[in-house]
Amino acid sequence: MALKKKPVTGMKDMLPREMEIRDYVIQMIKDTYRTFGFSSMETPCVEHIENLLSKQGGENEQLIFKILKRGAKLNLETASCEADLVDGGLRYDLTLPLSRYYANHANELPSPFKALQIGNVWRADRPQRGRFRQFMQCDIDILGEASNLAEIELILATSTLLGKLDFKNFTIRINDRRILKAMAAYSGFPEDSYDEVFIILDKMDKIGLEGVETELKEAGYGQEKVDKYLELFKEVTNDLAGIRYLKEKLGSFLDQEVADGLSMIISSVEETKEAEFKMSFDPTLVRGMSYYTGTIFEISMDEFGGSVGGGGRYDKMIGKFTGQETPACGFSIGFERIVMLLLESGYQVPTQKEKKAFLIEKGMPEQGIVKILALAKEEREQGKQVMIANMKKNKKFQKEQLAQEGYTDVKECFVREFLPEE
Amino acid sequence: MALKKKPVTGMKDMLPREMEIRDYVIQMIKDTYRTFGFSSMETPCVEHIENLLSKQGGENEQLIFKILKRGAKLNLETASCEADLVDGGLRYDLTLPLSRYYANHANELPSPFKALQIGNVWRADRPQRGRFRQFMQCDIDILGEASNLAEIELILATSTLLGKLDFKNFTIRINDRRILKAMAAYSGFPEDSYDEVFIILDKMDKIGLEGVETELKEAGYGQEKVDKYLELFKEVTNDLAGIRYLKEKLGSFLDQEVADGLSMIISSVEETKEAEFKMSFDPTLVRGMSYYTGTIFEISMDEFGGSVGGGGRYDKMIGKFTGQETPACGFSIGFERIVMLLLESGYQVPTQKEKKAFLIEKGMPEQGIVKILALAKEEREQGKQVMIANMKKNKKFQKEQLAQEGYTDVKECFVREFLPEE
Numbered sequence: 001m002a003l004k005k006k007p008v009t010g011m012k013d014m015l016p017r018e019m020e021i022r023d024y025v026i027q028m029i030k031d032t033y034r035t036f037g038f039s040s041m042e043t044p045c046v047e048h049i050e051n052l053l054s055k056q057g058g059e060n061e062q063l064i065f066k067i068l069k070r071g072a073k074l075n076l077e078t079a080s081c082e083a084d085l086v087d088g089g090l091r092y093d094l095t096l097p098l099s100r101y102y103a104n105h106a107n108e109l110p111s112p113f114k115a116l117q118i119g120n121v122w123r124a125d126r127p128q129r130g131r132f133r134q135f136m137q138c139d140i141d142i143l144g145e146a147s148n149l150a151e152i153e154l155i156l157a158t159s160t161l162l163g164k165l166d167f168k169n170f171t172i173r174i175n176d177r178r179i180l181k182a183m184a185a186y187s188g189f190p191e192d193s194y195d196e197v198f199i200i201l202d203k204m205d206k207i208g209l210e211g212v213e214t215e216l217k218e219a220g221y222g223q224e225k226v227d228k229y230l231e232l233f234k235e236v237t238n239d240l241a242g243i244r245y246l247k248e249k250l251g252s253f254l255d256q257e258v259a260d261g262l263s264m265i266i267s268s269v270e271e272t273k274e275a276e277f278k279m280s281f282d283p284t285l286v287r288g289m290s291y292y293t294g295t296i297f298e299i300s301m302d303e304f305g306g307s308v309g310g311g312g313r314y315d316k317m318i319g320k321f322t323g324q325e326t327p328a329c330g331f332s333i334g335f336e337r338i339v340m341l342l343l344e345s346g347y348q349v350p351t352q353k354e355k356k357a358f359l360i361e362k363g364m365p366e367q368g369i370v371k372i373l374a375l376a377k378e379e380r381e382q383g384k385q386v387m388i389a390n391m392k393k394n395k396k397f398q399k400e401q402l403a404q405e406g407y408t409d410v411k412e413c414f415v416r417e418f419l420p421e422e
Numbered sequence: 423m424a425l426k427k428k429p430v431t432g433m434k435d436m437l438p439r440e441m442e443i444r445d446y447v448i449q450m451i452k453d454t455y456r457t458f459g460f461s462s463m464e465t466p467c468v469e470h471i472e473n474l475l476s477k478q479g480g481e482n483e484q485l486i487f488k489i490l491k492r493g494a495k496l497n498l499e500t501a502s503c504e505a506d507l508v509d510g511g512l513r514y515d516l517t518l519p520l521s522r523y524y525a526n527h528a529n530e531l532p533s534p535f536k537a538l539q540i541g542n543v544w545r546a547d548r549p550q551r552g553r554f555r556q557f558m559q560c561d562i563d564i565l566g567e568a569s570n571l572a573e574i575e576l577i578l579a580t581s582t583l584l585g586k587l588d589f590k591n592f593t594i595r596i597n598d599r600r601i602l603k604a605m606a607a608y609s610g611f612p613e614d615s616y617d618e619v620f621i622i623l624d625k626m627d628k629i630g631l632e633g634v635e636t637e638l639k640e641a642g643y644g645q646e647k648v649d650k651y652l653e654l655f656k657e658v659t660n661d662l663a664g665i666r667y668l669k670e671k672l673g674s675f676l677d678q679e680v681a682d683g684l685s686m687i688i689s690s691v692e693e694t695k696e697a698e699f700k701m702s703f704d705p706t707l708v709r710g711m712s713y714y715t716g717t718i719f720e721i722s723m724d725e726f727g728g729s730v731g732g733g734g735r736y737d738k739m740i741g742k743f744t745g746q747e748t749p750a751c752g753f754s755i756g757f758e759r760i761v762m763l764l765l766e767s768g769y770q771v772p773t774q775k776e777k778k779a780f781l782i783e784k785g786m787p788e789q790g791i792v793k794i795l796a797l798a799k800e801e802r803e804q805g806k807q808v809m810i811a812n813m814k815k816n817k818k819f820q821k822e823q824l825a826q827e828g829y830t831d832v833k834e835c836f837v838r839e840f841l842p843e844e
Contacts, residue, residue: 004473014462020461149812
């Protein structure tokens with residue numbers, strides 16, 4: 001037969017060992033975020049193609065898995081371009097569908113609405129190690145809360161979750177788009193150059209201050225602007241003093257409330273956090289998504305080179321659906337990276353209950369089977385994981401296999417023990 | 423803006439109230455099936471189009487959401503038919519992907535392999551009340567177990583789950599494809615007419631014995647065959663005696679082991695079941711999927727007209743991928759119907775923890791916020807669900823809204839109480 005055994009390119013079959021960790025992490029996410037007042041919600045995996053291509057998704061719009069029209073709507077004869085052929089696509093993130101959902105259901109939802117979404121998203125990226133074309137995202141968002149309470153709760157909830165999964169000594173870096181802009185404005189960059197400047201600034205951790213200087217000059221910006229800009233980064237520190245420095249230095253370029261708000265978020269989180277981590281002000285943090293309007297944040301972990309989560313405020317996006325601006329702020333954890341780190345570290349799921357196996361000798365009469373089922377029932381009612389299997393010829397190998405799955409308590413059931421009473 | 427607010431046709435946004443029940447049912451499924459030794463596994467939602475169209479899926483193959491090729495592989499100029507345009511599709515069930523998965527990973531999996539899958543599937547069905555184009559399926563399958571232990575464990579696990587969700591007095595009807603065939607053979611129907619005969623027989627519960635007689639005759643079958651066939655259904659009972667009757671009557675048309683096996687499954691389950699339900703032998707049970715080879719079963723519930731789950735043995739399917747036959751048996755519960763029944767009955771999720779809300783008066787200084795966050799932290803550490811929100815002008819309305827969400831314990835935090843100590 002010509003059936004294909006491998007999963008489709010770039011996607012992944014999940015084996016039981018990985019699923020055990022995934023299930024555990026998902027349950028921990030639900031339990032933890034629930035204590036912070038987040039409610040589960042879900043949107044369909046398929047989204048209107050018009051919404052997916054509405055320029056909210058940046059580069060992800062190039063990576064959409066598109067869905068063919070069906071039935072009479074599909075006309076190959078007259079179709080002259082892709083748009084004639086498709087009417088939907090698989091969502092590439094959970095933020096755009098959340099905006100649509102909120103626009104559709106705002107009057108059925110509390111305000112503020114604290115949403116928890118756990119779901120797959122799809123991007124037709126070039127396949128590479130550890131990155132898949134279907135992957136799970138896990139987002140919390142607070143819609144309708146303009147104050148910094150949103151940022152504080154999002155950061156506390158996320159860090160508490162990571163702490164419960166035994167992650168320590170991570171850093172949550174925070175910045176504000178408005179600080180980014182004020183620093184550029186103060187240095188004399190014209191507004192239409194910000195995007196380019198920030199793309200270069202974003203490389204600071206890789207190419208350093210000198211590299212940024214070189215690239216800015218290569219992009220044609222004058223020495224004076226570049227010097228003034230980099231001077232700020234030389235002086236600023238990654239703490240509350242750094243924010244105070246910028247607040248003074250940038251003067252009227254920066255709304256004082258922005259600086260005060262950022263300080264307040266950092267100090268409130270530091271004083272009430274549960275997990276072992278630190279907050280760090282990072283004026284070089286850019287984050288790519290164009291929809292952010294205020295605070296932006298990202299989780300860095302020493303064990304793992306890159307970011308394991310991030311988010312920020314996007315106050316303008318929901319208005320694009322509703323016509324009415326709604327403050328919004330979200331935090332997404334890198335579910336797949338977290339699972340990968342746990343898998344690679346040999347993480348043992350702590351809730352794992354005792355496992356017991358019954359092996360049934362060949363020829364067991366029905367009464368014997370019933371007795372074994374009754375024994376298993378008792379154990380199962382206590383929450384124990386019970387396997388019942390027919391004894392194989394190579395019993396030693398069978399028991400080794402069961403032990404690998406964690407069934408160390410094996411009861412061999414021989415026919416002679418289970419013969420019906422006379 | 424032209425953004426669309428509604429979900430795509432036939433698919434559904436999940437509101438928090440429904441999600442609470444869905445999350446609860448999913449957790450109960452995982453907990454219960456785990457005690458029966460099932461392991462979670464997952465396949466990608468996207469499957470090779472060749473596999474989806476391999477004639478395993480019957481009518482579902484007409485309902486596939488197909489995915490457009492991407493990049494250089496897509497050539498609109500030269501495409502003359504749909505097949506030139508697509509390379510994948512959304513899975514329409516979990517059984518076909520399970521077969522591919524097992525073929526791909528058999529040497530990494532235990533034998534027998536007890537698999538639990540919970541996942542969305544997609545079918546471009548005509549939209550109708552209560553049926554959606556994206557819906558959750560929940561399947562357990564035992565691969566590599568030829569004995570009736572598979573059927574017994576599947577039925578016990580599924581019925582135990584339903585019992586834990588407070589369903590009572592349901593019936594699990596069971597039959598065997600080989601009994602269906604033996605009854606038709608005994609009555610003189612030629613083998614190539616079985617499919618047509620069974621489609622008519624399947625309507626027994628709607629059109630009755632007389633209706634079946636009429637339709638069989640209309641289809642051109644002779645009076646003698648039809649009489650002989652219907653005589654069997656008049657005499658047979660829905661219990662072990664019914665199976666004994668057929669065993670004698672059908673003689674060499676029916677393998678005696680099939681009848682004995684079915685009796686053994688029914689009596690073993692009856693003697694060891696945990697939930698309140700009954701097993702019923704139903705020789706009119708057909709089930710549509712063409713891949714079943716042996717036992718077939720279905721759950722009927724009085725509260726709900728139709729089936730809320732079903733399954734059976736499909737010993738030939740995995741061989742189509744691997745070239746090596748592997749015994750397989752599965753049971754799928756109607757997740758969406760179960761959720762719908764629970765929702766409509768006003769089901770209260772029993773694990774719901776206490777909920778507490780803090781309302782913060784406008785103008786609260788940072789020290790006050792920190793104190794409130796610390797109070798919330800204590801409650802959250804005890805597993806309580808805690809909402810922190812800014813007090814609104816219409817506090818009465820806000821508290822009513824919170825009460826609707828279950829936040830009846832509301833602490834109002836006034837600035838005067840939380841002033842910093844001098």
